[in-house]
Amino acid sequence: xxxxxxxxxxxxxxxxxxxxxxxxxxxxxxxxxxxxxxxxxxxxxxxxxxxxxxxxxxxxxxxxxxxxxxxxxxxxxxxxxxxxxxxxxxxxxxxxxxxxxxxxxxxxxxxxxxxxxxxxxxxxxxxxxxxxxxxxxxxxxxxxxxxxxxxxxxxxxxxxxxxxxxxxxxxxxxxxxxxxxxxxxxxxxxxxxxxxxxxxxxxxxxxxxxxxxxxxxxxxxxxxxxxxxxxxxxxxxxxxxxxxxxxxxxxxxxxxxxxxxxxxxxxxxxxxxxxxxxxxxxxxxxxxxxxxxxxxxxxxxxxxxxxxxxxxxxxxxxxxxxxxxxxxxxxxxxxxxxxxxxxxxxxxxxxxxxxxxxxxxxxxxxxxxxxxxxxxxxxxxxxxxxxxxxxxxxxxxxxxxxxxxxxxxxxxxxxxxxxxxxxxxxxxxxxxxxxxxxxxxxxxxxxxxxxxxxxxxxxxxxxxxxxxxxxxxxxxxxxxxxxxxxxxxxxxxxxxxxxxxxxxxxxxxxxxxxxxxxxxxxxxxxxxxxxxxxxxxxxxxxxxxxxxxxxxxxxxxxxxxxxx
Numbered sequence: 001x002x003x004x005x006x007x008x009x010x011x012x013x014x015x016x017x018x019x020x021x022x023x024x025x026x027x028x029x030x031x032x033x034x035x036x037x038x039x040x041x042x043x044x045x046x047x048x049x050x051x052x053x054x055x056x057x058x059x060x061x062x063x064x065x066x067x068x069x070x071x072x073x074x075x076x077x078x079x080x081x082x083x084x085x086x087x088x089x090x091x092x093x094x095x096x097x098x099x100x101x102x103x104x105x106x107x108x109x110x111x112x113x114x115x116x117x118x119x120x121x122x123x124x125x126x127x128x129x130x131x132x133x134x135x136x137x138x139x140x141x142x143x144x145x146x147x148x149x150x151x152x153x154x155x156x157x158x159x160x161x162x163x164x165x166x167x168x169x170x171x172x173x174x175x176x177x178x179x180x181x182x183x184x185x186x187x188x189x190x191x192x193x194x195x196x197x198x199x200x201x202x203x204x205x206x207x208x209x210x211x212x213x214x215x216x217x218x219x220x221x222x223x224x225x226x227x228x229x230x231x232x233x234x235x236x237x238x239x240x241x242x243x244x245x246x247x248x249x250x251x252x253x254x255x256x257x258x259x260x261x262x263x264x265x266x267x268x269x270x271x272x273x274x275x276x277x278x279x280x281x282x283x284x285x286x287x288x289x290x291x292x293x294x295x296x297x298x299x300x301x302x303x304x305x306x307x308x309x310x311x312x313x314x315x316x317x318x319x320x321x322x323x324x325x326x327x328x329x330x331x332x333x334x335x336x337x338x339x340x341x342x343x344x345x346x347x348x349x350x351x352x353x354x355x356x357x358x359x360x361x362x363x364x365x366x367x368x369x370x371x372x373x374x375x376x377x378x379x380x381x382x383x384x385x386x387x388x389x390x391x392x393x394x395x396x397x398x399x400x401x402x403x404x405x406x407x408x409x410x411x412x413x414x415x416x417x418x419x420x421x422x423x424x425x426x427x428x429x430x431x432x433x434x435x436x437x438x439x440x441x442x443x444x445x446x447x448x449x450x451x452x453x454x455x456x457x458x459x460x461x462x463x464x465x466x467x468x469x470x471x472x473x474x475x476x477x478x479x480x481x482x483x484x485x486x487x488x489x490x491x492x493x494x495x496x497x498x499x500x501x502x503x504x505x506x507x508x509x510x511x512x513x514x515x516x517x518x519x520x521x522x523x524x525x526x527x528x529x530x531x532x533x534x535x536x537x538x539x540x541x542x543x544x545x546x547x548x549x550x551x552x553x554x555x556x557x558x559x560x561x562x563x564x
Contacts, residue, residue: 045108067406123419138360143358148177149381151173152167163194176381222247267304
């Protein structure tokens with residue numbers, strides 16, 4: 001019997017001609033070129049010597065793109081290079097990381113700050129403007145939110161700085177800062193594994209590096225959120241001193257409860273407790289064991305707790321929740337007697353004025369919701385650990401510091417790609433690194449060339465799920481609407497349009513913003529690493545995520561200067 005399986009007349013060729021894997025590198029590389037990152041890094045890094053020298057800025061950008069695509073070492077980055085060597089023939093180099101020492105690291109950080117200003121300008125020009133976060137059902141318009149948190153990076157071999165951690169593991173304990181508005185990692189300090197979580201000097205270093213990275217306008221408003229690691233006189237006083245005549249800084253931090261705090265909580269009357277809210281503005285309540293609704297509550301503790309010696313204007317907000325089964329062993333004697341689990345938040349947000357432009361932001365329930373929203377930084381930590389930080393590849397401390405910088409650049413490049421281009425696809429813009437790699441970055445393409453240009457053809461892109469209640473486009477029509485078999489037709493007639501004979505699609509008109517001679521899902525280059533100078537839009541336009549426009553997202557960015 002003749003085989004009719006899927007592999008009938010299937011031939012497999014391994015020549016690799018005219019094929020490109022992981023085409024998302026083209027998108028990432030074009031974003032880096034058009035915001036000016038490639039040229040700026042080339043000027044900041046030292047130039048190589050000898051006849052075979054290369055642009056180290058371009059080599060570092062190629063490594064950053066490989067890290068964004070999932071590379072965890074220079075060797076894996078070189079292996080990924082084979083998928084797109086038709087476009088970028090020169091592989092990444094570990095000598096570029098060796099050239100990033102102290103002075104070069106400072107120059108690269110200044111380059112990041114300058115390019116971030118360009119990226120934020122593009123974000124302000126996109127439909128919807130700059131992204132502002134929402135807390136408790138209220139949008140924090142005009143407020144830039146900075147989250148500081150630490151994480152653990154385990155290692156299985158002896159490396160410089162690796163030591164035992166407070167959780168019983170072995171590795172490093174980096175401390176970083178993220179912008180909640182754009183999900184960028186603006187600062188990352190590599191520390192030994194035995195570094196303490198509440199080290200004041202390390203927090204001051206990270207805060208100073210983060211403020212240098214933020215392109216804040218004059219008379220800006222900044223909110224800093226830190227967990228319980230900020231419970232110290234020195235760090236709270238430092239946060240209080242960040243406010244200047246041209247910058248207003250509000251902060252919300254955790255607080256370690258002691259017996260003095262418990263005595264003050266016991267003095268609070270029942271009527272001062274207000275119902276806590278979720279992040280969408282609804283009442284935060286759960287169903288108890290007996291079926292009754294139990295709401296979480298917050299109250300002001302400032303006037304009851306003695307705050308002598310602490311920064312002026314500091315407030316304490318206490319929150320009480322019903323303890324879960326996991327927290328029963330951690331309750332103190334006071335909490336066991338009261339039947340509640342307590343948490344305290346410290347802030348300098350005034351009770352009457354609150355945060356400028358945010359109504360009700362001085363209330364206790366809003367400060368409580370504002371601090372609980374800080375938990376989203378854990379998603380940012382998980383994301384950057386999947387983009388290079390999850391494994392330090394070298395035994396050298398200097399190379400690992402350079403690798404951490406490359407991972408932070410990869411996180412920046414990924415954020416600059418998502419926010420301007422995928423603003424009308426919020427699910428994909430906020431997707432995990434694995435999801436966006438599978439749906440966008442790892443798409444294959446065919447490389448075609450003619451006398452004047454080179455094109456990457458993505459085909460029709462990934463399939464989309466039909467909306468609920470609709471009929472899929474590839475579903476078989478019902479029997480009554482099918483055409484009769486040909487052997488039962490007495491005479492052959494001209495084919496008519498229908499389910500089995502659809503009307504041939506008309507030739508698509510050329511879009512005014514598309515260069516001449518470019519159709520379908522193709523994005524043109526001049527056969528090199530640089531974009532062409534054909535007619536392109538000069539401002540960000542809305543991106544519609546359709547199958548025939550997957551590759552054309554590369555034309556949504558403004559054009560930068562050509563590389564020399």
